[in-house]
Every structure is written in C-alpha cells, then in structure tokens.
Amino acid sequence: xxxxSRKSRNAQFILCTMRVHLFIACAVSLLLAACxxxxxxxxAVSQRLSERPASSPKGNDVVIFALGLIDTAYRFGGKNxxxxxxxxxxxxxIYGQAVGLRVSGSAADIARRGRxxxxxxxxxxxxxxxxxxxxxxxxxxxxxxxxRFVHAPSSNxxxxxxxxxxxxxxxxxxxxxxxxx
Numbered sequence: 001x002x003x004x005s006r007k008s009r010n011a012q013f014i015l016c017t018m019r020v021h022l023f024i025a026c027a028v029s030l031l032l033a034a035c036x037x038x039x040x041x042x043x044a045v046s047q048r049l050s051e052r053p054a055s056s057p058k059g060n061d062v063v064i065f066a067l068g069l070i071d072t073a074y075r076f077g078g079k080n081x082x083x084x085x086x087x088x089x090x091x092x093x094i095y096g097q098a099v100g101l102r103v104s105g106s107a108a109d110i111a112r113r114g115r116x117x118x119x120x121x122x123x124x125x126x127x128x129x130x131x132x133x134x135x136x137x138x139x140x141x142x143x144x145x146x147x148r149f150v151h152a153p154s155s156n157x158x159x160x161x162x163x164x165x166x167x168x169x170x171x172x173x174x175x176x177x178x179x180x181x
Contacts, residue, residue, distance in 0.1 A: 019044060055123050056124075060125065062098045062123055062124070063142065064098070065098035066150040070091075071158050072161055074154055075155040087151055088104075088110060115177060115179070119176050128140070132172055149162045
C-alpha cells in the first residue's frame with residue numbers, strides 16, 4: 001500500500017512538472033512568434049520558400065510539446081521523459097504525443113523516412129540532422145524557428161535549445177526533413 005501511494009505521488013509530480021514545462025513552453029512559443037517576425041530582404045525569398053506555408057498547425061503543436069520538455073534529463077536509449085530521453089527517443093515521443101504520428105528508430109531511421117527539405121525551407125516542427133559521431137544522421141533535433149532547435153544532447157545531459165549557426169552544429173549540420181505537408 002505504501003509503495004502504491006509513493007508511485008501515485010511520483011506520477012502526480014511528473015504530471016505537474018510536465019504541466020509547468022508546457023506552460024513555460026507556451027509562453028516561450030508566444031515570445032518566439034512575436035520576436036521572429038522580420039521582413040526578408042527584397043528578392044531573398046526563394047521559389048522553394050513560397051511553396052511551403054510559413055508554419056503548419058501540426059508543426060506548431062510539435063514545437064509547443066518540444067518546448068515543454070526543456071531540461072528533461074538525457075538517457076541513452078531513453079524514450080520517455082520520466083526515465084530520460086535521447087535525441088531519437090525525444091523526437092519519437094514528441095511526434096507521438098503532440099500529433100499522433102509514429103516516428104521511431106534511430107536518428108538515421110527517422111531521417112530516411114522523412115521528406116527531404118532544404119535548410120532555407122525549414123519551418124517549426126521540421127527535423128534537423130547532424131553528424132556528431134562521425135556517422136551520418138547520428139543526431140536529430142526539432143526545429144522551432146528563428147534558426148533554433150530543441151534536442152537531447154548527451155553533453156550537459158538535458159534537453160535544451162541551441163542555434164543551428166552555432167559553430168559546433170553549423171559544422172555538423174547534414175540535412176533537414178519534414179513529416180508534414
């Protein structure tokens with residue numbers, strides 16, 4: 001009986017923590033949307049950018065859910081926030097929970113199944129892939145807009161936001177994929 005009560009309190013704590021993270025994610029997402037609206041340079045918008053809308057409802061749901069996982073512990077092979085997440089487990093969890101889309105396997109598996117897009121055509125909710133272990137597609141993150149992405153790196157051991165143009169990631173960027181129209 002005592003063990004069941006402890007499990008119930010742990011489950012309530014995890015649920016409460018996820019709600020707080022979701023609230024923070026919503027607030028950050030609103031700030032990002034307000035700050036990210038800048039006019040493109042004349043003639044800088046390519047044909048490819050005009051083919052895709054600036055955002056999608058599913059992509060926005062993915063971003064909000066991803067932001068709610070900020071500061072979740074890293075764990076190699078982790079597939080849920082309570083046990084910890086690795087990069088592909090994080091993407092799988094987010095896509096499943098936020099939009100009901102089954103995306104599974106390694107980062108390379110996820111890259112193979114997604115539809116290739118150019119970096120200039122990225123929109124919130126798309127996936128970005130990196131070569132971080134001298135192996136193609138060895139790391140994945142969720143693009144959130146404004147040249148930033150959420151990911152579960154093993155360094156520092158927490159889900160966090162980084163810049164695509166940060167030196168480390170810029171040198172290792174490989175491709176972008178989408179699972180949305």
